[in-house]
Amino acid sequence: MMQGEIKTAVLIGAGNVGWHLGHALNEMGIRVLQVISKSPSSCKELAGLLHADYTTSLQQLAPEAGIIVIAVPDSRIEEVILQCDFHQNLVVHTAGSVPMEVFNGRAVNYGVLYPVMTFTRSKPVDLASVPLLIEANTTGNNENLNVLATRLSGVVRTISSEQRKYIHLAAVFACNFTNHMYALAETTLALKEIPFDLMKPLIGETSDKINRLSPRAAQTGPALRNDIPTLEEHLRLLDSHPDIAELYRQISKSIITFARQKNK
């Protein structure tokens, strides 16, 4: 028997995460009753797509919801929580970097539902393969959250706030910093007015490799080979961008350090 099975949801936040979670919940038959966002146009638009009510006021939070999902930027979670009355409803946030304890004393039934993914509004993501990391304040809440998450994704795990912090940090390397490497490539090509498109097959293959090889086994390039003439030539090409040259030097050094550890 699935006591407390979640059948309805309220969404706080109408950004990228709210947009994707809202659609996924609706598709899985968990009806989104209400969308709350401080942006009137965003919450009206998303509510329209989800056939939900909408408001810009946290004081208008619907009193009955199977689950309240807070999908606002990490730095705004605490301020949102302080303005809400969650009653006995289960409430979760979706942030990697915020501990579950942010709900202490402000909610009775609470937890975290963290999707390890980067979301862009205009680009559909198949949530089925996205890891959903859950945590809850009681075994019962964890069970309910687990049932819900398993309807959305094939990869659900219970993870502590402490572990989730490290996963979020790893995601910064794997996503945000990786994307900045693409931006640095684009900037380098722009020095000679070469279009970035040239990099796209290489970028696709580099990420695809990871499905077969560990990152350490997949490493290639002049730094790994300790190819000093090429490293020096690259720094020379970056003469006009000393900040990028310094970053090139630091990352190359880190690759060499990793290679030495591996060979030990």
Added chain:
Amino acid sequence: MMQGEIKTAVLIGAGNVGWHLGHALNEMGIRVLQVISKSPSSCKELAGLLHADYTTSLQQLAPEAGIIVIAVPDSRIEEVILQCDFHQNLVVHTAGSVPMEVFNGRAVNYGVLYPVMTFTRSKPVDLASVPLLIEANTTGNNENLNVLATRLSGVVRTISSEQRKYIHLAAVFACNFTNHMYALAETTLALKEIPFDLMKPLIGETSDKINRLSPRAAQTGPALRNDIPTLEEHLRLLDSHPDIAELYRQISKSIITFARQKNK
């Protein structure tokens, strides 16, 4: 009329690039006559797959070949060239970082065929979508090389040695440094014994986004938001790895700098 059309090839180097180019040439009906590598086992194995002769001696270079393809590490190209007698045959190297002038006075007909890709022996790559950048010492050689490259790939461009250097540098950012970001994510997760698999959907989506958005438009994360508490927390989590913490600081700083330029 396609005078000088290339019908046969000799491969110098039996590593990842030689392995993939050799197979692609054979499949396109350009017969690989001979494989030369200083590693007897590598050249024997690849020659067997390509139904070609093999030797470990550059002095045994077949005197007649439509094209001689040098696919050895960048740092070994010059030493290989010095040992060969290319006669009138067209010879190319496949390196991003080595100028065409390396052939000056050592060959009559020469050029470069640089695939913008990372190759792993065990993983097939569809060369058809891989940019092949060509350069040659005469218009006629460029034309022959263009005809050959167009049989291998749908993306062929003539690029100068100077431009190629920048493209190679950009590829270091987009591939080698990106892969190191994956390695840093793996190391971060290992601190809490969390498997790297958790990152794979995120890594796939991060690279896929680039097909829709420019890297600058795709940028997300705590550095972009200038979310100081999260940045400080991440540095604290890396206390036991000061080198990685320093890299985290530098890359975050670079992301913030890029965001400011964008907003100007």
